[in-house]
Amino acid sequence: MSHFLHASSWSKLWRYLYPHHQQCISCAHTIIGLSVYEGLCHACASRIPWIMKPQCRVCGRSIHCEDCQRQVMQHRGFLLNRSAVRYNTDIRSWLAAYKYRGNERYEAVFGQLMVEGYYRLQAELSTHFGCEWFPAWITSVPASTNRLQERGFDQAAQMARWLAADIKLPYLPLLERTRQTMKQSEQGRQERIRSMAGVFSYSTMAGSLVHDVLQRHHEPYGYRNRISSYIAAPAVPMQASSLQTNQSLRVSGQLEDERNANRVIPILLIDDIYTTGSTIHNCALALHELGAQCRVQFQVISLTCARS
Ligand SMILES: [Zn+2]
Ligand SMILES: [Zn+2]
Structure with missing residues (x-):
């Protein structure tokens, strides 16, 4: 090569x-x-409107953020979000050309934005931990089948695949939509939050994809306590861990279950835009359910191209 x-x-x-x-x-x-x-x-x-220094440690916004002060955000399923760029008029028109008009040349542009956004996220967390931080694998917010048929591709999956190939980490398509939703750009804040509840679940293949990767990587990921001290940790992963008592959901043998139960696996979730955080939150809940099925605890960190 x-x-x-x-x-x-x-x-x-x-x-x-x-x-x-x-x-x-x-x-x-x-x-x-x-x-x-x-x-x-x-x-x-x-x-390019890079977000060099996020002002909000939770959602990665570049300006003062009141969204993450809300009580409901204490129960979010993800630990933190970072976005590569602000959602300004340039990014809006580039995303429209890419998503709605299918201009494939934008794939490289957005792929490069995601790679830079990733390295910025990694540098921030690695500085905080005093050791190199990296996720175990990358997954993405799935497009609805309607949107997939309209556009012929899933832009979040394309961004995630581009990033995964660049930083040489596995990309695992773990999630799917349980029902169709309205375009979020046509909804207000409260409508978005309500309409996204329960929209995502893990796919039928997800358990075996995770199982395969876990079998190949035995080293523990030990960032949880330290990352929780960086920002207020959400309560949701603890609720998800209580699901681990459901014996019927097991995918692996007893010994492996016991070993995995102590593992916290950092996962990087990719999407194109972060607006209210409800899409990321609901995907994270589905990932925690998958974690419970696989008897591991996931720590969901999201990277989106733009923060609106
Ligand atoms: Zn925020
Ligand atoms: Zn130009």
Whole structure:
């Protein structure tokens, strides 16, 4: 592999030699020289609204956040969210071109945003812990079948796969939707929160996917106590752990169950936008139910492309 150039390296070399072949996907200006972010000119790349220093440790918002002061957030299923960028007019129009108009060239742009967002999250948590933090695997918020049929692809899964390939971690599609929902962009805050309750569950294959990965990795992940001191830990994982007494849900043998029961597995959950947190919360609840079935405790940390 080492003596072959990766496909994206070839395309970068090609564009460097023949820059007139490349137009910026955002402003349509010609890209001069090598672009830092594949598909974007320097001017557009310099306007990416990165969230460098989150003001809210829970949801990763870049400005003062009152959402996470609400009582209901004490019972969230995820530990924290971080987003790569703010949801400004540029990001809104890029996401629309990608999601609704199917412009595939944006896949690389969003993939690169997720990779940078991940490294920022990892640096933040690693600094806090004093050791390298990384999740055991990556999963994503599943698109509804309606949306999948309309668009032909699941943008959160694409972002998650891109990130997983880049940082060389497994991507496990663990979740599915139990029913269709209205487009969230057409709903108010309270409606969103109500309409997302119970929308997600783990898929029929999820138990065996988790079981396979757990069999290959025996080292414990020991971040839970330290991460809980970083932010107020939500109460939900404890409720989920009480489900572990359900003997009929076991997927593995007795000895393995006992060993796994002490393991806390950090999972990175990917989505395109974080708005109220209700989608992430409900996905996290489904993941905790899966954890209970597999007799392990999951710690859900989410990374979304944008924070609205
Ligand atoms: Zn441009
Ligand atoms: Zn917040």
